[in-house]
Amino acid sequence: MYPDAILSAFQLHFGTTPDFLVRAPGRINLIGEHTDYNEGFVLPAAIDRAMWFAARPRHDKHLQAVAHDLGKHFSCDLDRITPVKGWPDYLLGVFSELQNAGLPTGGLDLVFGGDIPIGAGLSSSAALESGLLLLLNACFDLGLSRIELARLARNAENNFVGAQCGIMDMYASLFGKAGHALFLDCRSLEAREIPLHLPACSLVLCDTGVQHALAESPFNRRRAECEAGAKAMADLFPEVKNLRDARPEMLTAVKDRLSPLVFQRCRYVLEENKRVEWATQLLAEGRLEDFGALLYASHDGLQQQFEVSCAELDFLVDLTRGDAAVLGARMMGGGFGGCTLNLVAGAEQANFQRRMQTAYRKAWGRDLPSWAVSVSNGAECTLL
Ligand code: GLA
Numbered sequence: 302m303y304p305d306a307i308l309s310a311f312q313l314h315f316g317t318t319p320d321f322l323v324r325a326p327g328r329i330n331l332i333g334e335h336t337d338y339n340e341g342f343v344l345p346a347a348i349d350r351a352m353w354f355a356a357r358p359r360h361d362k363h364l365q366a367v368a369h370d371l372g373k374h375f376s377c378d379l380d381r382i383t384p385v386k387g388w389p390d391y392l393l394g395v396f397s398e399l400q401n402a403g404l405p406t407g408g409l410d411l412v413f414g415g416d417i418p419i420g421a422g423l424s425s426s427a428a429l430e431s432g433l434l435l436l437l438n439a440c441f442d443l444g445l446s447r448i449e450l451a452r453l454a455r456n457a458e459n460n461f462v463g464a465q466c467g468i469m470d471m472y473a474s475l476f477g478k479a480g481h482a483l484f485l486d487c488r489s490l491e492a493r494e495i496p497l498h499l500p501a502c503s504l505v506l507c508d509t510g511v512q513h514a515l516a517e518s519p520f521n522r523r524r525a526e527c528e529a530g531a532k533a534m535a536d537l538f539p540e541v542k543n544l545r546d547a548r549p550e551m552l553t554a555v556k557d558r559l560s561p562l563v564f565q566r567c568r569y570v571l572e573e574n575k576r577v578e579w580a581t582q583l584l585a586e587g588r589l590e591d592f593g594a595l596l597y598a599s600h601d602g603l604q605q606q607f608e609v610s611c612a613e614l615d616f617l618v619d620l621t622r623g624d625a626a627v628l629g630a631r632m633m634g635g636g637f638g639g640c641t642l643n644l645v646a647g648a649e650q651a652n653f654q655r656r657m658q659t660a661y662r663k664a665w666g667r668d669l670p671s672w673a674v675s676v677s678n679g680a681e682c683t684l685l
């Protein structure tokens with residue numbers, strides 16, 4: 302269906318053919334949750350679900366955007382951008398960041414849409430921002446590198462949409478490589494491509510159907526708690542610029558100065574960073590059972606220490622514990638809903654999906670969409 306649906310919708314709305322076609326994928330994250338905005342480590346990968354864009358520059362300063370899947374339009378004068386508290390903000394944030402960087406663009410006719418489920422923790426919003434930036438970079442010859450695009454996309458989300466997320470999602474959408482995960486250092490923004498050899502295993506997502514919206518969830522509060530912990534450590538240990546620099550003994554040294562909650566949040570982040578390094582090594586050595594155990598440990602930390610899980614996510618992860626077909630499972634992404642990620646013996650995949658669906662329906666009275674993901678290349682822009 303994609304990209305054909307987007308190309309024909311463009312023709313239908315604008316009565317002409319587009320000049321550019323862009324694909325920007327969603328992402329999974331194998332491990333390393335809530336570590337990116339603490340300048341730590343993450344292990345994401347781009348997936349085979351994407352946001353597609355068909356576009357053509359305009360001679361004026363107007364944006365005419367069509368959200369194909371929502372069946373909605375939006376238009377505005379790009380010289381007068383203000384948030385509208387809805388989907389156009391993901392687009393407007395990008396134009397606004399470019400203007401702040403002294404790179405104003407011309408107008409644009411745009412149709413976008415795709416098959417990344419919204420609010421499922423697969424970064425549809427980062428794909429929207431990253432894809433639009435890649436498009437504008439080509440359309441208006443901005444000469445920006447992909448790293449600059451990732452930073453601008455993150456800033457759009459932070460400054461305009463209001464979610465204080467890190468850079469992982471945009472980075473994965475822009476830099477993903479088929480068959481590889483990215484071991485990303487969120488401080489240096491250097492990544493190592495880690496081959497994903499998962500012989501006889503599938504990565505299966507189970508979507509709780511509980512939608513999260515980062516800007517409204519306690520996400521921003523978690524970030525503030527991490528920063529409070531880092532600040533308390535910096536008073537004693539000036540080398541601590543943020544949690545990335547903290548070691549367990551530093552955290553212990555300031556325990557009395559922190560609320561128990563902030564202490565617990567920080568301890569989770571320190572442990573999760575270690576798990577990402579360890580998991581990357583286990584993957585390289587093909588030790589998938591041990592890798593799976595780390596997925597469970599990550600979930601436990603997110604559930605109990607960082608407290609960003611929810612009852613449906615915990616239910617799904619708990620169902621897999623002791624299931625011989627499952628090597629590991631955890632909630633994925635920002636939390637408060639979205640998907641679990643499951644490492645499943647390939648031959649058992651269909652049975653696993655059936656078992657999960659039956660149990661979820663019984664407990665929660667609704668279906669459990671689930672599917673195996675494959676790991677794809679990052680965003681691409683084609684001149685038509
Ligand atoms: C969301 C944010 C990311 C990251 C994850 C949690 O997906 O957008 O930057 O913080 O949550 O790991």
